[in-house]
Amino acid sequence: MRVLGVDPGLTRCGIGVVDSTGGRGVEFVAVDVVRTPAHAPLPARLLAVADAADRWIAAFSPDVVAVERVFSQHNVRSVMGTAQASGVIALAAARAGLPVAFHTPSEVKASVTGAGRADKAQVTTMVTRLLRLDAPPRPADAADALALAICHCWRGPMQDRMAQAQARAAELARHHKARLAAAAKGAR
């Protein structure tokens, strides 16, 4: 399974590709950081991020796109831009017919370092070690994109099984409800 991990952002958008080689095995494929100037109009910045996502999807043919789930408790202004960037990335994946998975920052940190509150340096160190890189990926956004891809390599299969189980449960609940309704109608 090949995962395209994206740490969404307008000023810096980390984007990386990791292959899952079975079990806990992960292999580095590529990483970069897309930057857009802060003084550029928002639509032009979104276009640059969207075009980069399209190019990376076309160039690396990932099986799935993993995106960091955005929360709004932090800086209000920057979180709006981050949400918009994550929106155009999810759209790029949807247009390419690829599934999109979201992971929270603490899920990503817990996956790669074992601690949900790990700092950026710890994440970078673990990503460098796990992918056997010669040098730590810089800036932190590049390491975060790779961490997200690794996290999905490990959590994705479980997430899929959970989603399938939930869908089955919902289907069963619908059937059960329909049978109850039919029985109630028959009893009247």
Place this chain on the structure above:
Amino acid sequence: MRVLGVDPGLTRCGIGVVDSTGGRGVEFVAVDVVRTPAHAPLPARLLAVADAADRWIAAFSPDVVAVERVFSQHNVRSVMGTAQASGVIALAAARAGLPVAFHTPSEVKASVTGAGRADKAQVTTMVTRLLRLDAPPRPADAADALALAICHCWRGPMQDRMAQAQARAAELARHHKARLAAAAKGAR
């Protein structure tokens, strides 16, 4: 000038077209509300909104796209979806080579009703009157999209002049700074 106004959202996304006929003259062209099911995956919902924006841009050839500026002080969960929807709409405009203008909800309300804190009913009433519609546009998201388009018909030209003046001022400041730096270098 033809304006495509969008009240971004995932559950309901209002989309409307208004022509500015000079001065305060505005004419209704079209309106609709794009809905996506709450249980659908986010990428599929963003794709539906993006495809609708593409279709409306192709069908009505607007000169500009006006989008409601999203704030995050309200419901955190829904505001993220709204921000992501506004992102894919701005992207659709950028891909079509169209300028995008943002107006805040209070700018829109103040424009069409004269009061920045007007309620939804007042906005709908004024939109119906200004566009000489036979019936009020329903739901409120449809009226909001038209209100946004009207707001841009009236505020857009001023916004453009402000942006040009700001760009000129920034250019002058750069020149001035460069001359000061050159003078300081000469004096050393």
